[in-house]
Amino acid sequence: xxxxxxxxxxxxxxxxxxxxxxxxxxxxxxxxxxxxxxxxxxxxxxxxxxxxxxxxxxxxxxxxxxxxxxxxxxxxxxxxxxxxxxxxxxxxxxxxxxxxxxxxxxxxxxxxxxxxxxxxxxxxxxxxxxxxxxxxxxxxxxxxxxxxxxxxxxxxxxxxxxxxxxxxxxxxxxxxxxxxxxxxxxxxxxxxxxxxxxxxxxxxxxxxxxxxxxxxxx
Numbered sequence: 002x003x004x005x006x007x008x009x010x011x012x013x014x015x016x017x018x019x020x021x022x023x024x025x026x027x028x029x030x031x032x033x034x035x036x037x038x039x040x041x042x043x044x045x046x047x048x049x050x051x052x053x054x055x056x057x058x059x060x061x062x063x064x065x066x067x068x069x070x071x072x073x074x075x076x077x078x079x080x081x082x083x084x085x086x087x088x089x090x091x092x093x094x095x096x097x098x099x100x101x102x103x104x105x106x107x108x109x110x111x112x113x114x115x116x117x118x119x120x121x122x123x124x125x126x127x128x129x130x131x132x133x134x135x136x137x138x139x140x141x142x143x144x145x146x147x148x149x150x151x152x153x154x155x156x157x158x159x160x161x162x163x164x165x166x167x168x169x170x171x172x173x174x175x176x177x178x179x180x181x182x183x184x185x186x187x188x189x190x191x192x193x194x195x196x197x198x199x200x201x202x203x204x205x206x207x208x209x210x211x212x213x214x215x216x217x218x219x
Contacts, residue, residue: 004193005188005193005195005215005218005219006030006031006032006193006194006195007029007030007195007197007201007211007214007215008030008031008032008033008034008065008174008194008195008196008197009026009030009033009034009196009197009198009201009202009207009211010034010035010036010176010196010197010198010201010202011023011033011034011035011036011198011202012034012036012047012198013146013198013199013201013202013203014202015202019052019056020056020059020060022202022207023056023059023060023062024060025206025207025208026062026201026207026208026211027060027061027062028208029208029211029212030062030211031062031063032062032063032064032065032086032087032194033060033062033063033064033065034065034067034176034196034198035053035064035065035066035067035085036067036069037049037066037067037068037069037070037080038069038070038142038143039069039070039071041070041071042069042070042071042091042093042094042142043069043142043143044143044144045143045144050076050079050080050083053066053080053083053084053085054083054084056084057083057084063086063087064084064085064086064087065086065087065089065113065134065196066080066085066086066087066088066089067089067113067115067136067176067196068080068088068089068090068091068094069091069115069142069143070094071094072094072095073090073091073094073095073101074095074097074100074101074104077101077104077105077108078104078108081105081108081110085110086110086111087110087111087112087113087133087134088105088110088112088113089112089113089114089115089134089136089174090113090114090115091114091115091116091117092114092115092116092117092120092124092125092128093116093117093120098114098128099131102114102128102131102132111132111133111134112131112132112133112134113132113133113134113135113136113174114128114132114134114135114136115135115136115137115138115176116135116136116137116138117138117141117142118138118139118140118141118150118152118153122137122156122159122160123159125160126160126163128171129160129163129164129167129169129171130167130169130170130171131171132171133171133172134171134172134173134174134194135160135164135171135172135173135174136174136175136176136196137153137156137157137160137173137174137175137176137192138175138176138177139153139175139176139177139178139179139187140176140177140178141177142176142177146198146199147177147178148178149177149178149179149180149183149187150177150178153175153177153187153190154186154187154190157173157175157187157190157191157192158190158191160173160191161173161190161191164191172193172194173191173192173193173194174192174193174194174195174196175187175192175194175195175196176196177196179195179196179197179200179214180197180199180200180214181200181213181214181217184197184214184217184218185217185218188217188218195214197210197211197214200214201214
């Protein structure tokens, strides 16, 4: 992974022209962020396996699949078979994160673990070095277009210190409120993989928006 990666979130794309929007960012991004919401863990319903299967046929970009769902253990194989490259689940949604991590990796995928803004960030510390990505939600999950939660800065710094202390290569990702005005300080706090929805797909030129976000970190 490069020092700075933007993962455009298709939750903010135009679903009438979904592949057009994906193709617009294909050459400038390593990851595409796919928010799967079930209406239980979060109050919104987004999309699921059929959409992932459909778009997988037309792009080689890596699918960073973020499961905002209860009982994720029931669906790991299905999301792996649909074409995910990474599956990230919420610490709040399973009693056995270690088993889920092993199952995800058994399909040749990388695993990630996400943490809700109201969950102490220390809860994911035991999984540093066990997962490729730790995703800090910097808005309340469920809907796009929210503003960045300022309390996230300290959570990212704490996690970064714990990763450095462990000598691990786990990447800190953030999801929510990423824009040109926030990404610089989030980068300074320690994040390196930025999920961006509205800032990318609501712009006139999504590829340029991705490059502009990266420039804000330098």
